[in-house]
Amino acid sequence: MIGGPQGSGINSVAENFAKACIRGGLHVFANIEYHSNIKGEHSYYRLRVDSRELRSHVDWVDLLVALDKETLFGDLTKAHPTHSGHRHEVSPGGGIIYDAGLKLSPDSFGRDDITLFPIPYMDLLIDALKEFGKERELSKYQVMVNTIALGASLGLVNYDFGLASEAIREGFTGRKAALGELNISAAQHGYDYAEKIFGHSAFPIRLQRQALGGKRMMIRGVQAVAIGKVKAGCGFQTYYPITPATDESEYLESHQGNYNMIVVQAEDEISAINMATGAAHAGLRSSTSTSGPGFSLMAEGLGWSGITEAPGPVIILWQRSGPATGMPTRTEQGDLRFALHAAHGEFPRMIIAPGDVVECFYDTFDAFNYAERYQVPVIVLADKFLASTYKDIPFLNTDGMKVDRGDLLQELDITKNPDYKRYQLTELGISPRTRPGQKGGIFWTTGDEHDEYGHITEAAGLRVRMMTKRMKKIELAGQVIPDSKKATLHGPRTAPITIVGWGSTKGAILDGMEELSANGVEANFLQIRYVSPFPTELVQKVLYESRRKIAIENNYSAQMAGLIREMTGIAVDNKIVKFDGRPFSQNEIYEGVRDIVKNGMSEVMLSHA
Amino acid sequence: MLELKNYRTQVHNDWCPGCGDFGIVNAIQMTLLEMQLEPHRIAVFSGIGCSGKTPHFINAYGFHTLHGRVLPIATGAKLANPSLTVIAVGGDGDGLGIGAGHFVNTGRRNLDFTYVLHDNGVYGLTKGQASPTLPKGLKTKSMPAPSIQEGVNPIAMAVASGYTFVARSYALDVRHLKMTLRAAIEHRGSAFVDVLQTCPTYNDINTKEWYAGDDLPTKAPRLYKLEETGYDGRVSDATIRDVVNAKKGDALLKSFEWGEKIPIGVFFKMEVATFEDQLATRMPALAEKPFVEQDIYNRDIALLLDELA
Ligand SMILES: Cc1ncc(C[n+]2csc(CCOP(=O)(O)OP(=O)(O)O)c2C)c(N)n1
Ligand code: SF4
Ligand SMILES: [Mg+2]
Numbered sequence: 001m002i003g004g005p006q007g008s009g010i011n012s013v014a015e016n017f018a019k020a021c022i023r024g025g026l027h028v029f030a031n032i033e034y035h036s037n038i039k040g041e042h043s044y045y046r047l048r049v050d051s052r053e054l055r056s057h058v059d060w061v062d063l064l065v066a067l068d069k070e071t072l073f074g075d076l077t078k079a080h081p082t083h084s085g086h087r088h089e090v091s092p093g094g095g096i097i098y099d100a101g102l103k104l105s106p107d108s109f110g111r112d113d114i115t116l117f118p119i120p121y122m123d124l125l126i127d128a129l130k131e132f133g134k135e136r137e138l139s140k141y142q143v144m145v146n147t148i149a150l151g152a153s154l155g156l157v158n159y160d161f162g163l164a165s166e167a168i169r170e171g172f173t174g175r176k177a178a179l180g181e182l183n184i185s186a187a188q189h190g191y192d193y194a195e196k197i198f199g200h201s202a203f204p205i206r207l208q209r210q211a212l213g214g215k216r217m218m219i220r221g222v223q224a225v226a227i228g229k230v231k232a233g234c235g236f237q238t239y240y241p242i243t244p245a246t247d248e249s250e251y252l253e254s255h256q257g258n259y260n261m262i263v264v265q266a267e268d269e270i271s272a273i274n275m276a277t278g279a280a281h282a283g284l285r286s287s288t289s290t291s292g293p294g295f296s297l298m299a300e301g302l303g304w305s306g307i308t309e310a311p312g313p314v315i316i317l318w319q320r321s322g323p324a325t326g327m328p329t330r331t332e333q334g335d336l337r338f339a340l341h342a343a344h345g346e347f348p349r350m351i352i353a354p355g356d357v358v359e360c361f362y363d364t365f366d367a368f369n370y371a372e373r374y375q376v377p378v379i380v381l382a383d384k385f386l387a388s389t390y391k392d393i394p395f396l397n398t399d400g401m402k403v404d405r406g407d408l409l410q411e412l413d414i415t416k417n418p419d420y421k422r423y424q425l426t427e428l429g430i431s432p433r434t435r436p437g438q439k440g441g442i443f444w445t446t447g448d449e450h451d452e453y454g455h456i457t458e459a460a461g462l463r464v465r466m467m468t469k470r471m472k473k474i475e476l477a478g479q480v481i482p483d484s485k486k487a488t489l490h491g492p493r494t495a496p497i498t499i500v501g502w503g504s505t506k507g508a509i510l511d512g513m514e515e516l517s518a519n520g521v522e523a524n525f526l527q528i529r530y531v532s533p534f535p536t537e538l539v540q541k542v543l544y545e546s547r548r549k550i551a552i553e554n555n556y557s558a559q560m561a562g563l564i565r566e567m568t569g570i571a572v573d574n575k576i577v578k579f580d581g582r583p584f585s586q587n588e589i590y591e592g593v594r595d596i597v598k599n600g601m602s603e604v605m606l607s608h609a
Numbered sequence: 610m611l612e613l614k615n616y617r618t619q620v621h622n623d624w625c626p627g628c629g630d631f632g633i634v635n636a637i638q639m640t641l642l643e644m645q646l647e648p649h650r651i652a653v654f655s656g657i658g659c660s661g662k663t664p665h666f667i668n669a670y671g672f673h674t675l676h677g678r679v680l681p682i683a684t685g686a687k688l689a690n691p692s693l694t695v696i697a698v699g700g701d702g703d704g705l706g707i708g709a710g711h712f713v714n715t716g717r718r719n720l721d722f723t724y725v726l727h728d729n730g731v732y733g734l735t736k737g738q739a740s741p742t743l744p745k746g747l748k749t750k751s752m753p754a755p756s757i758q759e760g761v762n763p764i765a766m767a768v769a770s771g772y773t774f775v776a777r778s779y780a781l782d783v784r785h786l787k788m789t790l791r792a793a794i795e796h797r798g799s800a801f802v803d804v805l806q807t808c809p810t811y812n813d814i815n816t817k818e819w820y821a822g823d824d825l826p827t828k829a830p831r832l833y834k835l836e837e838t839g840y841d842g843r844v845s846d847a848t849i850r851d852v853v854n855a856k857k858g859d860a861l862l863k864s865f866e867w868g869e870k871i872p873i874g875v876f877f878k879m880e881v882a883t884f885e886d887q888l889a890t891r892m893p894a895l896a897e898k899p900f901v902e903q904d905i906y907n908r909d910i911a912l913l914l915d916e917l918a
Binding site for chain 1: 654671674684710888901914
């Protein structure tokens with residue numbers, strides 16, 4: 001773990017460390033916790049490295065890298081303290097790298113079971129700067145102590161420095177190349193110092209390269225979604241800045257030149273969704289990306305997309321803790337019910353909740369196909385934890401991914417039917433669509449109830465037929481899309497315990513299950529991926545056979561458990577919830593299930609508090 | 610040769626008899642006819658209100674959107690397919706009340722489209738409450754008390770927001786309206802036309818007779834044409850800041866003239882790069898063909914993946 005004030009560059013340290021690891025054949029799972037603040041507040045990056053694939057983080061730390069004192073001791077001296085630092089989280093036998101310049105007495109750590117590695121950050125940085133004749137510009141380069149710390153941590157675990165310097169170098173291209181060399185030198189100073197002063201055996205954990213298991217990449221949730229959009233042929237993205245969604249749009253905008261995708265920063269989320277729907281009606285695959293506060297503003301627009309049977313947009317809802325501004329930079333799965341019911345009236349919508357970064361890519365891609373095939377808005381329900389999850393994965397495989405544009409007529413087909421009706425009542429509920437500009441395809445569309453041409457009506461009979469036609473589409477989607485996409489039962493079919501979850505808790509649950517199994521508790525895991533259309537029969541079947549059903553959710557009320565009850569009539573037996581804005585760790589899943597199974601608790605609320 | 614009937618639909622029109630909206634929809638149809646634009650190359654967007662029904666009467670792709678959201682939806686469609694002639698229409702409540710944020714921010718973009726405001730001083734469809742353009746202190750027929758909120762100046766707002774064509778016309782002067790709409794549609798950039806529209810049902814102040822000046826001692830019409838007074842709102846050189854600012858100043862000053870004399874015509878006009886032009890500098894493919902006509906459904910993402918390796 002590396003911690004420091006915001007603006008101190010913990011990201012680049014963690015990310016360079018991660019890159020160096022995957023290039024050495026290792027596996028990484030990383031995620032960041034930060035404040036809604038630009039400079040100064042405490043933030044930390046958790047980096048878990050192993051020789052096998054990782055899907056979650058843990059709450060203990062083997063090596064803590066502190067860029068400041070608060071990372072160690074918290075902010076207890078402040079008027080309104082919020083945390084007591086991370087020194088307690090270091091596991092016995094672990095170590096702490098910190099600034100020797102802080103002149104801390106070893107006793108102040110209150111730990112005699114760990115090793116302290118004070119590193120003179122500033123002195124080493126000055127040494128590095130001297131080599132480049134820049135020692136007099138120290139204040140300008142001060143943030144580079146983060147790179148000293150990166151080097152020191154690599155030195156302690158005795159990892160291949162060449163891989164790290166390569167990663168650093170890539171971050172500084174073109175005019176910045178010289179700065180890259182300076183950073184490499186700083187890292188080298190940290191590395192050499194740690195090796196020289198503490199020797200090879202001071203820290204028990206070694207990181208060793210291993211053979212590469214195929215081509216791998218490091219990816220964040222926001223990037224996985226964005227790349228899914230590129231692959232799907234999205235041509236239009238709108239957004240209004242909001243954490244944690246913005247990074248996705250900025251990523252797309254920075255790559256738009258290569259892919260011909262219009263990215264518009266709208267004046268608010270009302271505009272963002274409506275622009276996207278306008279583009280969808282005009283025939284371009286479109287999307288918008290937001291978080292809870294923005295999605296709240298989008299509600300009416302969502303309904304317009306629904307009643308006008310627009311082929312989209314795809315809406316990415318990066319949940320964060322609410323309500324209102326809540327905790328803007330913290331995670332939560334609090335918007336399941338909201339996504340399902342946002343906007344007045346009844347209309348079909350699809351909702352997919354990817355469980356990890358890889359699913360973020362494929363689910364986003366599918367979302368565009370559904371939007372056009374069923375002419376519905378599609379919501380991809382992700383969250384801050386997934387957005388900032390940074391993990392190694394095999395190269396995304398795009399074999400067999402096919403764009404399906406649904407019933408989009410070509411001019412030639414349109415001319416065959418001189419009386420084109422955009423909202424033709426069809427057996428399946430889907431009316432072939434045209435796009436503005438096509439000859440013979442003129443249509444009208446309105447948020448009022450309408451006839452087959454798209455003109456306003458208040459006739460009771462027509463209302464019933466149109467409403468039924470629209471609602472049929474979600475039934476159709478439910479029948480056509482295989483259950484295997486909508487939900488997955490992980491682990492042994494007949495385990496005595498079934499964990500039920502959705503979205504970003506997947507990784508922690510899977511890793512937690514292994515830990516449970518190693519301790520004699522067998523469980524399987526029903527991951528629900530499609531919220532709408534809901535895999536009712538499959539869920540019913542699995543839960544009917546299950547002896548003990550435990551819902552695990554990153555919210556207060558276990559919203560999915562409620563939905564399951566609504567859809568299947570089956571009540572879960574126990575709940576494990578967490579709503580402190582932090583994601584579940586592997587060990588929390590283990591502890592939560594253990595508390596239920598071994599200690600007889602019926603409901604568990606977990607928190608970092 | 611396209612005829613007037615090619616721009617009309619058979620949809621039943623339920624506006625009140627004598628409503629100024631008839632003048633606006635007729636003028637739009639006649640302008641399109643005059644320009645001989647093919648109906649399938651045109652998309653008409655509207656908000657919610659009496660005025661919101663307009664697209665249903667025009668034979669062109671028609672989008673009857675949400676209250677206040679006509680501009681974002683028109684913007685999205687226009688960007689998806691810049692080859693369309695896009696006309697947005699809406700009420701004064703729609704555009705300057707609930708949709709005011711979009712009004713300002715759409716002006717900032719200078720998209721190549723036309724926005725026609727049905728300025729009747731009231732919320733027609735909800736039965737005559739004050740609209741944002743109704744001056745303070747006035748009470749129209751169905752209002753319980755005079756308005757204690759200041760009225761906004763649509764022309765001044767448009768100039769300040771960045772619309773590059775700003776004009777006013779009158780729903781009952783179809784010739785002038787036609788001429789103004791044509792200039793607006795032909796303008797490359799965001800064109801805003803504030804159309805003074807009579808609402809005989811609820812606005813008993815700004816009536817046809819009032820505009821005709823029947824209540825004035827002189828009996829002289831209130832409306833006069835800017836171009837007949839030698840006023841020229843065109844910016845001669847958009848690259849010179851002072852020239853632009855001077856013209857904006859003139860337009861703002863004129864826009865506050867209201868009462869016994871009310872100017873109509875073009876207040877401001879300037880040619881600068883449109884939003885689409887600017888996007889095309891980032892994505893040259895956009896200058897060739899709208900993205901809806903391009904094959905963007907077979908993209909190779911190898912570049913993106915390599916970046917993350
Ligand atoms: C979000 C929302 N709020 C309120 C309404 C009710 N409403 C319908 S039309 C209208 C006002 C119409 O006035 P204006 O925009 O001036 O159009 P006009 O009828 O005068 O042409 C209102 C408030 C609505 N449709 N949507
Ligand atoms: S209420 Fe006014 S604006 Fe609406 S249709 Fe009647 S006259 Fe026209
Ligand atoms: Mg009005």
